[in-house]
Amino acid sequence: MMPSDANPMGNVFGGVILKHVDLVAGIVAKRHVGHPNVVTATMDRMTFLKPVFIGNALVLSARINYVRRSSMEVEVTVESEDYDSGTKARTGTAFVTLVALDKRGKATEVPPLLLETAEDKKRFSEGEKRMQQRLREAGKL
Numbered sequence: 001m002m003p004s005d006a007n008p009m010g011n012v013f014g015g016v017i018l019k020h021v022d023l024v025a026g027i028v029a030k031r032h033v034g035h036p037n038v039v040t041a042t043m044d045r046m047t048f049l050k051p052v053f054i055g056n057a058l059v060l061s062a063r064i065n066y067v068r069r070s071s072m073e074v075e076v077t078v079e080s081e082d083y084d085s086g087t088k089a090r091t092g093t094a095f096v097t098l099v100a101l102d103k104r105g106k107a108t109e110v111p112p113l114l115l116e117t118a119e120d121k122k123r124f125s126e127g128e129k130r131m132q133q134r135l136r137e138a139g140k141l
Helices: 014-033 118-137
Strands: 038-043 056-067 071-082 088-100
Touching (some): 014 038, 056 118
Antiparallel strands (some): 038 088
């Protein structure tokens, strides 16, 4: 993280971190659907557990937990890494819902997930519950 990413005390702005979360979620979703147009529909609450400072590396990992007809839930885990000490700290997790769009900008079907392990199935089930809650909150269920 660079000085332009932070406040005068050296704490990286939450919005900068969210920008990277959105970018990584989009990359993972695009890889899954195989075409370039995916857009963010929602980002669940992000709790910043620890600060990220100027000079830290921002380390993000992401995976798709759940797919619906045209939408996907991507879980993004955020860590900071201190270059000098090598110390890593988990700084947050976000669940991002993205929608695949066709060339006309209309929602289009996405491939199903291959659920190979018990953990995959558990994450899918939990993602489905979160998606149902999002739809209820949006008045779409």
